[in-house]
Amino acid sequence: MDEVSLLKIGIERERSARQHAEKLLEQKSAQLYELNSNLEQRVAETLGESQKFGLALSSCNNAVAILTPNLCVTWCNDVSKRLFNSPANDSESLNLRSAFKVANKDWSWENIIANAGQDQTSRFEIEIEIPESTELLTLLFSLTPILDSNQNTTSLIFVATDATELRRTQKTLYEKETQYRLIIEAIGMGLIDVSSTFKVNELNGTAASLFTNDVTEKSFFELFRLTGEHRNHQDFFQNSQNSVELQITREFSAFETERWFIASCVASSDSEDPSYRVTLLDITSRKLMELNLHDAREKAVASNLAKRKFVANISHELRTPINAIVGFMDLLEAAEFSKEQKEFFNAMKISSHSLIELTSDLLDFSKIEANRLKIEKNEFEIRSLVDECVNTFGNQANEKGVSLTLSMQDNAVSRCIGDPARIRQILINLISNAVKFTQQGSVKISVDSHQVNDTTSNFLFRVSDTGTGIPAELQEIVFSEFEQVGSPFRPSSGGTGLGLTITKQLVELMHGEIRIQSELDVGTDVFVQIPLQIGDRMKDSGLRSEEFQWTEHNHRISLLIAEDDPFNRLYFENALAQLAVDFRVAENGNEVIAILEECGDQFDGILMDVRMPELDGLEATRRVRNMLKSNIPIVGLTANTTIDDRVDCIKAGMDYFLAKPCTIKQIEEIVRMLHSKSRSPSNL
Secondary structure, three states: OOHHHHHHHHHHHHHHHHHHHHHHHHHHHHHHHHHHHHHHHHHHHHHHHHHHHHHHHHHOOOEEEEEOOOOEEEEEOHHHHHHHOOOOOOHHHOEHHHHOEEOOOOOOHHHHHHHOOOOOOEEEEEEEEOOOOOOEEEEEEEEEEEEOOOOOEEEEEEEEEEOHHHHHHHHHHHHHHHHHHHHHHHOOEEEEEEOOOOEEEEEOHHHHOOEOOOOOOOEHHHHEEEEOOOOOHHHHHHOOOOEEEEEEOOOOEOOOOOOOEEEEEEEOOOOOOOOEEEEEEEOHHHHHHHHHHHHHHHHHHHHHHHHHHHHHHHHHHHHHHHHHHHHHHHHHOOOOOOHHHHHHHHHHHHHHHHHHHHHHHHHHHHHHHOOOOOOOOEEEEHHHHHHHHHHHOHHHHHHHOOEEEEEEOOOOOOEEEEOHHHHHHHHHHHHHHHHHOOOOOEEEEEEEEEEOOOOEEEEEEEEEEOOOOOOHHHHHHHHOOOOOOOOOOOOOOOOOOOHHHHHHHHHHHOOOEEEEEEEOOOEEEEEEEEEEEEOOOOOOOOOOOOOOOOOOOOOOOEEEEEOOOHHHHHHHHHHHHHOOOEEEEEOOHHHHHHHHHHHOOOOOEEEEEOOOOOOOHHHHHHHHHHOOOOOOOEEEEEOOOOHHHHHHHHHHOOOEEEEOOOOHHHHHHHHHHHHHHHOOHHHO
16 A cells, blocks of 8 residues: 555544544533533522521521631521620621620530530520620520531531520519418418329428328328218319318328318319319318307207297287187176276276287297298278277277377278288387377377379378377387387386387388387377288278177078187187077087087088197098088187198188187177178078
């Protein structure tokens, strides 16, 4: 091969090698470009993440800084700058040694660094002093080392929190808790911490002194038993707002006698593992006082009951002979007496009525005191009632030369619904006092009414006298029980001093008012206002007052008298004989049953004494109704006049009720009523 050919071959090879090298260079350039692009992207991403990390650290609530091993600041967030009290553009010239002075005696920055871990985060709490400030800060911070490949510390990450307010608050809370504990200890209040399983965790000194031994880990249910209304321990803990009464179980008690406590419970806010704090207050003294008061109250109740029974029995025993006395005097009223005998008779009559008033006052006061006096609601004619009360004292006023007058408003409501017996008692008490304490002059009774609405009218009763009067300083006591205004202002009149007391209480029971105006040596005015329901204006005024006489056209009735007291029996016999009534007498309930079995229903009614030997009136009435199946009218005669007594009579089967002592006029009204019943169509 010639040189030219070889030269061409060499040139071709050189050109081919150059092309191959250029191609490789292009490939490497492309790879380098791609690598550079990826590197730029990674750098950008890294810078972005760094910016994000920096922003996150800057917005963090904690102080974050990067320190050299010598505690110089190389970077810090804004919180750190405020903590370091450093200008915003001058933080990197700071050193923790110059920024903060350690106030703790046992700490310095040197031993803090020495105690910092080489490969882990170390945490510290110190008090620091800030330059140009007298305030101490409590600093909670951590130091985390950053190591190189040779495990040498190249920098430190500093994360800190200002815990000054937190520790100050904790200190205040601790001081207050200590103060409260001292107060609780001082007042003798026990504290017991109880776990979620109701085991005792901890006790204060007062609580520990309640037990003979250490009761830690003992069940609260073993130590105490609930008294009073609460019986379930778990309800006590679950309803922590409630307070309960409890006692220490005898087995664990450090006391020989019983002790009572009031316990309250406060539950923790941890719902997963709740615990309870129980507060105990010793109420033994109060409890013993309550028990003593309860015993005293029971004894007082028993004493009052015995007193009421005694008064009721005495009243009955007094009223029985009084009934005979008043009855016979009533029968003797029409008899002819000499002047001297008439004086004796009037003295006996006045004395007997005084005895009736005394007995009634004692019984009424006993009933009012026991809240057992009931106000009834019956329809009655007010004018007739007032007339009757005034006429009762006509003779007494005439004998003293005192004028007794009644003035009643013409348009006053005539029929009312209320308790006529109690209104009569009020008026008689007031008129009696007025006549009694008036030696000359007059006693005036006036009645006015003012209609409040279609159903109610207010009645104003006024009793005025020209008697001795009452000084202003003594007017308050006239309504006090067992009090009397005696000489030198008023002459002593005897009695119990209960008349006006009972009058005031009766007025108030009827929702009325009573007041008094009086001037010494001039006279006294007593005003009573009582609201009463308006009755039927068209209704007849009741039984006529003319003398009751039988005629040949009248049906002559026959009554059975059941009365064990011989004097009362004699009185009823004479009264019925005077009224021309046929009668037969029985001395007890057994005789009543025997007579009815013998005679059947020939009687128009029975006057049945409630208290009789062998078989009393109530049981005899039950047998008449249930055993004999008789509907004969039965009138209960009793000296016991309470509502309960009347209820007992009605329950036994009696139809009517007549209280002792009873006058011949009252017996006449009963006879009239029984006569009308015997002539009714159902009985013909």
